[in-house]
Amino acid sequence: MYKYETHMHTAETSACASASGKEQADRYKELGYDGIIITDHFLNGNCHEAIKKTADWAEKIDLFMAGYEAAKEEGDKIGLKVFFGFEYCYEGADILTYGLDRQWLLTHPEIEGLDFFSFSRLAHSSGAALIHAHPFREAGYLREIRLVPQWIDGVEVFNCGNADDAYNDRADRFADWYGFVKTGGTDNHHLWVNRFSGIYMERPLESINDYVNAIKQKTIGGVIYPDDYIRKDGILYYEA
């Protein structure tokens, strides 16, 4: 089995992250992962102000992709696959977006002004896959739970950034109700994180498109759960 992180941030791009792209790549190599997908907060989320302020679209994309590029450069040196994605923000619903690359972003400056539904339509028509990250998270910065099942391809059923594993339990049930493919992610922002998730694959991912296909064809091998998260008899048990 091959291990991949599907949800993580870098200090170069996300305002809330402290781990650099290089540090993130080194850490996951040490942990025995085969690859990572950098999913920094998109232009409508918590990316650095400098990225939001830049009027030049090409420069904006350059700045936005800086964390990914740093991780990719290190990954190439140490033998860790590094893929690109981003976390689109729809008023509290965080949507992990996979399969759109630099070239796509450069040729679609209109996405900055699109509402989520138009974005989802355009992303899907361009071959992307959308995963609803931590759909049942409760936190001070979130006013409501916003579900958009018609507009996504799968559900992140385990997220290490949730303060209570009950939020993960509910996400798992949500995925079951709709028959969604399930993913896991650490939502890693910092080097001090010590609880990890992600997904297993039976075959290695050679590109982000391999992951997009795994989502669409439901061939993800399974979710990586931290050791302290115990599932029994279809009921989720969790310890604080």
Ligand SMILES: [Zn+2]
């Ligand atoms: Zn963040």
Ligand SMILES: [Zn+2]
């Ligand atoms: Zn995130």
